[in-house]
């Protein structure tokens with residue numbers, strides 16, 4: 797079982813950006829957390845980060861026949877990237893969307909979730925733990 801975790805625009809600014817919203821932990825902390833959970837759950841995974849929509853699209857396209865599932869936090873692209881949605885639909889891999897914060901209880905413009913239309917599950921508002929839940933749920937889905 798091999799998963800790809802994709803983190804999109806501005807997630808590299810964790811620990812610096814809006815600490816009252818996203819907390820003090822850094823992007824490296826997040827990656828270490830994800831790797832720790834992956835080893836606990838005995839899952840092989842790669843983590844990819846980009847601020848660029850086209851790079852995320854390419855990474856998704858190149859996941860075809862390489863990964864068994866995708867866990868994606870697109871950052872703000874979640875709210876408007878039809879290109880990322882189309883890429884996810886193209887490769888048609890089981891996908892889970894994660895948001896650190898509860899986007900349904902923030903600004904109205906965050907309530908629209910475009911990319912999650914290609915996902916069988918969307919997890920939000922659970923901070924780093926959301927990635928743990930995603931890894932476990934993805935394992936369950938693939939084991940079905």
Ligand code: DQA
Nearest residue numbers: 806871872895896897899906
């Ligand atoms: C986010 C939520 C998005 O609305 C925001 O643009 C982000 C982070 C989250 O993880 O809570 O950059 O995806």
